Amino acid sequence: xxxxxxxxxxxxxxxxxxxxxxxxxxxxxxxxxxxxxxxxxxxxxxxxxxxxxxxxxxxxxxxxxxxxxxxxxxxxxxxxxxxxxxxxxxxxxxxxxxxxxxxxxxxxxxxxxxxxxxxxxxxxxxxxxxxxxxxxxxxxxxxxxxxxxxxxxxxxxxxxxxxxxxxxxxxxxxxxxxxxxxxxxxxxxxxxxxxxxxxxxxxxxxxxxxxxxxxxxxxxxxxxxxxxxxxxxxxxxxxxxxxxxxxxxxxxxxxxxxxxxxxxxxxxxxxxxxxxxxxxxxxxxxxxxxxxxxxxxxxxxxxxxxxxxxxxxxxxxxxxxxxxxxxxxxxxxxxxxxxxxxxxxxxxx
Amino acid sequence: xxxxxxxxxxxxxxxxxxxxxxxxxxxxxxxxxxxxxxxxxxxxxxxxxxxxxxxxxxxxxxxxxxxxxxxxxxxxxxxxxxxxxxxxxxxxxxxxxxxxxxxxxxxxxxxxxxxxxxxxxxxxxxxxxxxxxxxxxxxxxxxxxxxxxxxxxxxxxxxxxxxxxxxxxxx
Numbered sequence: 358x359x360x361x362x363x364x365x366x367x368x369x370x371x372x373x374x375x376x377x378x379x380x381x382x383x384x385x386x387x388x389x390x391x392x393x394x395x396x397x398x399x400x401x402x403x404x405x406x407x408x409x410x411x412x413x414x415x416x417x418x419x420x421x422x423x424x425x426x427x428x429x430x431x432x433x434x435x436x437x438x439x440x441x442x443x444x445x446x447x448x449x450x451x452x453x454x455x456x457x458x459x460x461x462x463x464x465x466x467x468x469x470x471x472x473x474x475x476x477x478x479x480x481x482x483x484x485x486x487x488x489x490x491x492x493x494x495x496x497x498x499x500x501x502x503x504x505x506x507x508x509x510x511x512x513x514x515x516x517x518x519x520x521x522x523x524x525x526x527x528x529x530x531x532x533x534x535x536x537x538x539x540x541x542x543x544x545x546x547x548x549x550x551x552x553x554x555x556x557x558x559x560x561x562x563x564x565x566x567x568x569x570x571x572x573x574x575x576x577x578x579x580x581x582x583x584x585x586x587x588x589x590x591x592x593x594x595x596x597x598x599x600x601x602x603x604x605x606x607x608x609x610x611x612x613x614x615x616x617x618x619x620x621x622x623x624x625x626x627x628x629x630x631x632x633x634x635x636x637x638x639x640x641x642x643x644x645x646x647x648x649x650x651x652x653x654x655x656x657x658x659x660x661x662x663x664x665x666x667x668x669x670x671x672x673x674x675x676x677x678x679x680x681x682x683x684x685x686x687x688x689x690x691x692x693x694x695x696x697x698x699x700x701x702x703x704x705x706x
Numbered sequence: 707x708x709x710x711x712x713x714x715x716x717x718x719x720x721x722x723x724x725x726x727x728x729x730x731x732x733x734x735x736x737x738x739x740x741x742x743x744x745x746x747x748x749x750x751x752x753x754x755x756x757x758x759x760x761x762x763x764x765x766x767x768x769x770x771x772x773x774x775x776x777x778x779x780x781x782x783x784x785x786x787x788x789x790x791x792x793x794x795x796x797x798x799x800x801x802x803x804x805x806x807x808x809x810x811x812x813x814x815x816x817x818x819x820x821x822x823x824x825x826x827x828x829x830x831x832x833x834x835x836x837x838x839x840x841x842x843x844x845x846x847x848x849x850x851x852x853x854x855x856x857x858x859x860x861x862x863x864x865x866x867x868x869x870x871x872x873x874x875x876x877x
Contacts (some may be wrong), residue, residue: 488746
């Protein structure tokens with residue numbers, strides 16, 4: 358692709374701009390479609406869990422429902438409250454969606470299909486996702502509404518604490534595979550996914566990662582940020598129209614990024630299901646395209662996280678912080694030690 | 707002007723503009739947000755120089771850690787939404803002078819210094835190399851400062867716990 362464009366456009370500046378535009382447009386279109394699909398999927402999963410049908414009127418099987426919702430949001434007034442700090446109020450949705458978009462850059466969607474092959478992919482994703490909290494704090498504060506502010510404060514405490522567990526559970530795989538690059542981690546799973554060949558420490562790390570990342574993206578049962586019974590909507594109470602839709606979209610993109618990272622790190626990303634040295638079996642599995650493997654695994658994890666929402670009751674703020682600081686963090690610290698021991702002794706397959 | 711130069715000037719203007727707005731804004735929360743832009747600009751400068759590890763650490767430590775801490779302390783202070791009073795004139799003048807002299811001094815030193823390439827072989831700034839250098843005990847290793855810093859951090863952590871701990875009083 359790069360060489361083809363290079364031949365078409367000799368000028369370096371023009372080439373760079375063209376590539377930027379192409380990547381940007383593809384990414385945005387993909388993410389909008391993704392947000393549509395996840396919105397539809399969430400409603401269907403919710404309906405499935407509650408034994409009802411879900412959206413079924415607009416379009417075949419209700420698939421156009423989300424398009425109708427988007428049109429409705431477009432026609433709403435983009436209202437800015439009088440007492441709000443207008444500059445920050447309008448900036449906050451942009452910040453939140455930008456951080457969500459940045460985190461998607463190093464994710465490998467298929468074999469040799471990646472926007473940015475950065476050699477510290479894991480560290481990059483965790484560092485960029487730590488910026489999301491600033492957007493939420495900004496939105497909550499600039500609304501000058503006490504409920505928004507409480508929601509933002511809760512979210513700050515929550516995201517800052519759960520980041521630690523996410524980092525530690527990712528580190529255990531980084532230790533085993535010996536690289537921070539997402540591509541190398543995927544390649545290291547060519548003879549079996551880490552969750553299968555990594556024994557108990559990797560399974561523990563996987564479970565901790567799923568719990569902590571559900572908390573990090575503020576989804577139920579950790580959605581105290583927008584606990585509607587107490588806070589009428591949390592940090593996004595004052596937002597309406599497309600600005601609100603941007604928060605919603607950022608939530609879905611974050612959900613996708615988190616699931617994609619979990620699929621890449623623990624379930625092999627685009628790597629097909631390989632078992633040790635069974636070449637015949639491995640060869641059959643290679644016939645399934647790598648993108649299907651990647652999206653299959655990612656949507657499996659998204660499905661699990663969506664089910665959480667309708668399975669567990671919401672935690673209280675003290676329970677939430679206890680869970681992180683008294684259980685998850687010590688467990689993941691011991692787990693990192695176990696993984697290190699395993700990597701040194703070569704106990705994994 | 708090549709694309710690379712254009713990107714450099716964009717990054718530089720974000721850093722400098724963010725810095726100037728951070729000190730001139732009279733709403734303290736906005737000042738923190740402009741500081742955030744300036745710090746992100748510095749991180750993107752590291753990315754521009756292909757020094758990815760340092761860039762990611764810059765984001766983790768400064769953007770994800772320190773700015774969040776600053777924002778939290780702003781939330782906890784009284785009347786954080788009000789505009790601050792206009793600074794006294796002589797204070798503003800002397801601050802401007804201090805900044806100007808510091809800039810002049812830095813520019814002077816950069817002008818006088820002629821950058822010569824080192825004779826040593828270049829080392830790729832990968833995480834592995836940085837880690838090995840950090841923990842090596844040979845002549846140019848950094849094990850001693852590394853351990854001293856870790857002791858300092860441990861002391862700070864224990865100090866925080868001692869300050870924050872609640873001693874149960876007997877009823």
